[in-house]
Amino acid sequence: MLPPANAVTWFEIPAADFSRAVKFYSEIFATEIPAHERADGQPMGFFPCDFMQGKVGGAIVYNEKHKPSRQGTIVYLNGGEDLSRVLNRVEQAGGTILSPKEFVSNEIGYVAYFLDSEGNRLALHSSI
Numbered sequence: 001m002l003p004p005a006n007a008v009t010w011f012e013i014p015a016a017d018f019s020r021a022v023k024f025y026s027e028i029f030a031t032e033i034p035a036h037e038r039a040d041g042q043p044m045g046f047f048p049c050d051f052m053q054g055k056v057g058g059a060i061v062y063n064e065k066h067k068p069s070r071q072g073t074i075v076y077l078n079g080g081e082d083l084s085r086v087l088n089r090v091e092q093a094g095g096t097i098l099s100p101k102e103f104v105s106n107e108i109g110y111v112a113y114f115l116d117s118e119g120n121r122l123a124l125h126s127s128i
Helices: 018-029
Strands: 010-014 035-037 043-046 057-061 076-078 096-105 109-115 121-126
Touching: 018 043, 018 057
Parallel strands: 010 057, 076 121
Antiparallel strands: 035 043, 043 057, 096 109, 109 121
C-alpha cells in the first residue's frame, strides 16, 4: 500500500452557531462557504477544495457530537501566500488573535494562532 499523499484527509470545525461560523470563515478567507445538509439533516459548510487533485478538504459542522473547544486538536489552515492577509481579518470577523504571525523555520515558514467565532483554536500557515 502506498503512503497517503496528505497526512490530513478531512477536517471538521465545530460550530455552536452555524450561520455565525460560516459568516466568520467567509469573511476571513474572502470566499463563499457553501452550506449543504447531510443525510441526517445537519448543516455543513464546505471550504473550497479540489478533491480531484488530491487536495485536503473540510467543513464547518453543527451537531450535538461536535463541540467548539479551545483545548482540542489544532487544524492548520492554508493562509495563502502570506497568512497576514487572512489574520488581519480575524478580529473584524468576530474572532480573536492568540498569537501574531511567527517565523518557525525556513522549511516550515510562518504560523499564527486564533480563536474563531465559535471559540475553536486554529492556526494559519504560509511560506512567507
